[in-house]
Amino acid sequence: xxxxxxxxxHLITATGQRVTLRCSPRSGDLSVYWYQQSxxxxxxxLIQYYNGEERAKGNILERFSAQQFPDLHSELNLSSLELGxxxxxxxxxxxxxxxxxxxxxxxxTRLTVL
Amino acid sequence: DQQVKQNSPSLSVQEGRISILNCDYxxxxxxxxxxxxxxxxxxxTFLISISSIKDKNEDGRFTVFLNKSAKHLSLHIVPxxxxxxxxxxxxxxxxxxxxxxxxxxxxVFP
Numbered sequence: 001x002x003x004x005x006x007x008x009x010h011l012i013t014a015t016g017q018r019v020t021l022r023c024s025p026r027s028g029d030l031s032v033y034w035y036q037q038s039x040x041x042x043x044x045x046l047i048q049y050y051n052g053e054e055r056a057k058g059n060i061l062e063r064f065s066a067q068q069f070p071d072l073h074s075e076l077n078l079s080s081l082e083l084g085x086x087x088x089x090x091x092x093x094x095x096x097x098x099x100x101x102x103x104x105x106x107x108x109t110r111l112t113v114l
Numbered sequence: 115d116q117q118v119k120q121n122s123p124s125l126s127v128q129e130g131r132i133s134i135l136n137c138d139y140x141x142x143x144x145x146x147x148x149x150x151x152x153x154x155x156x157x158x159t160f161l162i163s164i165s166s167i168k169d170k171n172e173d174g175r176f177t178v179f180l181n182k183s184a185k186h187l188s189l190h191i192v193p194x195x196x197x198x199x200x201x202x203x204x205x206x207x208x209x210x211x212x213x214x215x216x217x218x219x220x221x222v223f224p
Contacts, residue, residue: 041216042203103160
């Protein structure tokens, strides 16, 4: 158990819909990262927040947005969903801001868009 | 354009033998490399890392080698154990982002 929790574990929805994925980092960790893993792909970095502020951005679509709240939990919002958005979405956390620091991953949310 | 490549999707090794997982990269600006291991239904877990100023880092049964001129790194597991069966991802760090390879599925059989 990494100490990072993600809800829900599974999500099935239809094209055009909007969903929110939630992540609670390990106690004491200030950084939260979001990754997308599509079929047979590596983890694609989406976005990082550090202590409530956006710190780094990867290949995140404009239809996707995220935020980190004062209690340090984070939410990833996916809107106007398309079939290609079906993937595993991982959240990770680390104590420090730098991405090279050890990141602790949650178990992921599997999103299926029908 | 895939900057970090793991060209072997799978590897099968007998228990007790050496497992060698390979990773190639294209960007010479990568300054840090990491290996993560992933079991089914779990998130990846950090395994070992190496700075670009070094060519080897060892931690118990795990050793990572970095060949900067070839833009190649490898993870050696000696001796391999059945519990090592998992998907292994290499990742490279640049401008505060991690770029992951597609992973190699290692199976260690008795």
